[in-house]
Amino acid sequence: MNLDPGMILRRGFLGLVALFLAAPLIVVLSVSFNATRRMSFPPTEFSLRWYGEFFGDYAWMASLERSLTIAGLAALVSVMVALPITYAIWRYQAKAAAVLAGIGGALFLIPGVVAALMLSAFWGVTGHVGRLENVVLSHAIVLLGIPLSLLMVGFRTIDQAQVEAAYTMGARDSDAFRMVVRPAMTPYILCAFIFVFVLSINEYLIAYMVAGFTVQTLPIKIFASMRQGYEPTMCVAAVIFMVMGFSAFTLMSKVADLPRLMGRTRPLED
Amino acid sequence: MFGLELRDLTKAYGDHLAADHVSLSIPHGEFVCFLGPSGCGKTTVLRMIAGLETPTSGAILLNGKDITHQAASGRQFGMVFQSLALFPHLNVGENIAFALRLRGVDAGRRKERVAELLELVRLPGLQTRAISQLSGGQRQRVAIARALAQEPPVFLLDEPFSALDAKLREEMQNELRALQQRLKITTILVTHDQREAMTMADTIVVMGEGKIQQHGPPVSIYKRPANRFVADFIGASNLLPVQILDGQTVTYGATPLRVGATCGVGGAAATLAIRPEDVVITRTAGGGGNEVAGTLSQVRDMGAYVEFRVACEGLDILGVASPRDWIGASLGDHAHVRLPAESCQVLAR
Amino acid sequence: MSTAEPSLAAASVDQPAKPRWMLAGLLTGPALYILIMAIVPAFLMVQLSLAHREVGGLWSPGFELTQYRQLATPLFARIMGFSLLLALTGAVICVSLAFPAAYFITRMRRRAQVAWLVFLLGSLSLSEVLIVFAFQVLLSTSGTLAGALAAVGLLAPGGALYPNFPAVLTCLVYLLLPYVILFFYPALSQLDPEVEQAATTMGASRLSTFTRVVLPMMRGQILTGVLLVVIFTFGAYLTPLVLGRPPQWTIAIHINNAAMGAGNLPLAAAYAVAVVVFMVALLVLTRLLSRRREAAA
Incomplete structure (x- = not known):
């Protein structure tokens, strides 16, 4: 291994970036194992006490379950909306689908608070307020840009000639989809689902403005607790987020080519 | 010795020897083609000569001076890459003047030199053209002019014509050969195309499995292949x-x-x-x-x-x-x- | 992260026939959903901003500019000014950290790259609530950081590291850094290594290769990265609320307060419309800027 100054500089810089990104997480993680009720860092005594309390608390568990339900449904809806759009773009070069994808992408780019206001006004007008499905449908639309871009990456990996070859062998559109497209797309669909799921479960502002008073998701509950002062179980909730997020993306890196998914098309050697 | 000398040049990637004790003397002003199938190590040798790859062992000497551990930016051997690697954010003139700017050559002299080089590669007056507006052959010429701008002691080309169609490729080969003979510059070209090697080179170096299989004038390689590999690779046998x-x-x-x-x-x-x-x-x-x-x-x-x-x-x-x-x-x-x-x-x- | 761009798939030689009913079957559902959940709310917001405010958090349809008049006040100008200052400061810091970081990451081996991507995606998806909470713990008076700073005399004993501007800025940079790194990732990983090697063979050092070749080639990307940070910062709500004081409140907090606190939905909507118009103006400006640069080059 050559250790020239450039290499040391590079490693050092990246090390500092990693440290910066990891620091708050390490703090929360270690505080969650602290035995005392007072928030103190570094922790003084190791204990799983707050984990027991968290999982035994009805309100926390209800929030967790609610958040998981919302995230699962929102991910399902947004993937199911994005799939026909991206398929129509890829297979038929449909202009209408490109327009829909453009709107989806633009929504992802407007400031979160504006989206939240738009959607809360919308649900207010419909008179259908404070319901779980409001959060589901709102998350699905705001996060639509993610499945749109990931599924597009996936479709681009399928050579159109493969589909045409299937046609020449007597396949109809539905057969080609089932035998050529679906197997190639499965990892991308899974990744899109995971990504939306993780972002939905972490989202605060939209959930709060759309149905926050009645549908208390995990982030809303954490924030509410924060306002009332420090509570060690909050750290446990935070750790649950971290564990879910990092294991979801680790899973994603196992089922798909992560560098490619994030936009690298140039081949990358091992 | 006046010229370039490779001594036992070896490059290992793990257990794999990409270049295996490559030794060769290239007299000043000669046109050498490294010829071989893909994966034979010819590009690795070229990149070691350029300083883009560090040899595992062995030495590279230029005019008798050991340059094995000199960085690529210090050697300044002009190189034409397979992808050409023109800078898309700079126009033709700025691409060609890149090395001159780095050396602090003043603007007036730079302008002169760019005009001279464009004349040399037969693209006069194209200074302000954007790279994206050039045809394949024009890009090739700009890449050659850019590599020659710094008056390199050795001129390196890595499969430069592989992306061109057959007719244009032949034209560029003839032109490059003529240019090289005019400038009398030591030139090393890597190719897998034996026609290309036969038409341009003073010396062909046939490489296979990281080793030099044979080197010599094109005709002698064709007529008197030294081993089975060469006989099989060059022409039909x-x-x-x-x-x-x-x-x-x-x-x-x-x-x-x-x-x-x-x-x-x-x-x-x-x-x-x-x-x-x-x-x-x-x-x-x-x-x-x-x-x-x-x-x-x-x-x-x-x-x-x-x-x-x-x-x-x-x-x-x-x-x-x-x-x-x-x-x-x-x-x-x-x-x-x-x-x-x-x-x-x-x-x- | 690459945002959804509706770029068309590589055109195939033979276009398959486009059965209209097939496209209709595919797209009716998604189109309806997008229409109801995106287009209608957007129009509703514009309409809301022009509506008449009634007492008790209610409003009636109308066409009046009452709320927009409030945008002409120094208060609104100050809020927008501060939001922009925060956004631009954050953008400069973020981009100057993220660009080299992304550059180095794209040059790593696959395994290291995948590990970095997982780490970045993981921290990017963490709830703003959680990050803010973590920063609260980190910066609290009983935290190590405050203790260490107090020990070396940089902080009065028992002094707090928040709420203040640096705390807000640091937390925002933290939230945005993974986004911006991942935003630069595709473009930088697409960069042909031969381009940099070409610069080296012409005598460029590693630093001058970076400043004279890599940076100028990525000018447009960098500008867009800055824009991304600005957009995100304008939407940031929890960070300035928890780690800042009222002078450090961004437009997002004021929108939220108008809507949820004061029950003045029309005002909140007017603020939001103003923010979107501002964003679009920035977007157009960035496009023009990068186009002019391209034309000049």
Whole structure:
């Protein structure tokens, strides 16, 4: 291994970036194992006490379950909306689908608070307020840009000639989809689902403005607790987020080519 | 020594030797082509010469001075890359002047030099053109001009013409050769195209499996391949399994064949190499010896020449005849092929 | 992260026939969903901003510019000014950290790259609530950081590291850094290594290769990265609320307060419309800027 100054500089810089990104997480993680009720860092005594309390608390568990339900449904809806759009773009070069994808992408780019206001006004007008499905449908639309871009990456990996070859062998559109497209797309669909799921479960502002008073998701509950002062179980909730997020993306890196998914098309050697 | 010298140059990637003890002397002003199939290590050697890759062992000397550990930016060997690697954010003139700007050459002199170089590659007046507005051939020329701007001691090209169509490629080859002879610059070109190597090089270096298999003038490599690898890679060859009988004779099956010279001891297995254009076909035995009998298994009349295969002793011998000399036989006919002694080359198996 | 761009798939040689009913079947559902959940709310927001405000958090349809008049006040100008200052400061810091980081990451081996991507995606998806909470713990008076700073005399004993501007800025940079790194990732990983090597063979050092070749080639990307940070910062709500004081409140907090606290939905909508118009103006400006640069080059 050559250790020239450039290499040391590079490693050092990246090390500092990693440290910066990891620091708050390490703090929360270690505080969650602290035995005392007072928030103190570094922790003084190791204990799983707050984990027991968290999982035994009805309100926390209800929030967790609610958040998981919302995230699962929102991910399902947004993937199911994005799939026909991206398929129509890829297979038929449909202009209408490109327009829909453009709107989806633009929504992802407007400031979160504006989206939240738009959607809360919308649900207010419909008179259908404070319901779980409001959060589901709102998350699905705001996060639509993610499945749109990931599924597009996936479709681009399928050579159109493969589909045409299937046609020449007597396949109809539905057969080609089932035998050529679906197997190639499965990892991308899974990744899109995971990504939306993780972002939905972490989202605060939209959930709060759309149905926050009645549908208390995990982030809303954490924030509410924060306002009332420090509570060690909050750290446990935070750790649950971290564990879910990092294991979801680790899973994603196992089922798909992560560098490619994030936009690298140039081949990358091992 | 005046020129470039490679001494036992070796590059290992784990267990794999991309370059395996490559030693070569390139006199000043010579045009050398590294020729070989993909993965033979030719590009690795070129990149080590450029300073883009550090050799695992061995040395590189320029005019007798060891430059093995000098960085690429210090060597400043002009290089044309396979992708050309032109800077898309700079126009033609700025691309060519890049090295001059780095050296702090003043603007007036830079402008002169860019004009000079564009003249040299026959693109006068294109200074302000954007790279994206150039055709493939023009890009090629700009890349060449850019590499020559710094008056490099050695000029390196890595498969520069592989993306061009056949006609343009030939044109660029002729132009590059003419340019090189005019400038008398030591030039190393890497290619897998033997036609390209044959038309341009003073010396061809055939590489295979990380080693230099043979080097020398193009014709001698074609006429006198040093081993099976070279005979097989350069041009079409008949490679017949033979047994050495004595210093001047081998046997192919039961047929004794006289050859120029053999290598190895009597009884040893060897390979006889002969070019298709040296194979002579006759209807009946000529009586002069060195003939093998067989049946015609393939005839392809290509207009300019006739290609044929004769099955003898279980192997097809490939030959080429001019339409005038063609015997007019058809598939399945009995025929004799003569393998002239002076064209037979005996190689180790 | 690459945002959804509706770029068309590589055109195939033979276009398959486009059965209209097939496209209709595919797209009706998604189109309806997008229409109802995106287009209708957007129009509703514009309409809301022009509506008449009634007492008790209610409003009636109308066409009046009452709320927009409030945008002409120094208060609104100050809020927008501060939001922009925060956004631009954050953008400069973020981009100057993220660009080299992304550059180095794209040049790593696959395994290291995948590990970095997982780490970045993981931290990017963490809830703003959670990050803010973590920063609260980190910066609290009983935390190590405050203790260490107090020990070396940089902080009065028992002094707090928040709420203040640096705390807001640091937390925002933290939230945005993974986004911006991942935003630069595709473009930088697409960069042909031969381009940099070409610069080296012409005598460029590693630093001058970076400044004269890599940076100028990525000008447009960098500008867009800055824009991304600006957009995100304008939407940031929890960070300035928890780690800042009222002078450090961004437009997002004021929108939220108008809507949820004061029950003045029309005002919140007017603020939001103003923010979107501002964003679009920035977007157009960035496009023009990068186009002019391209034309000049």
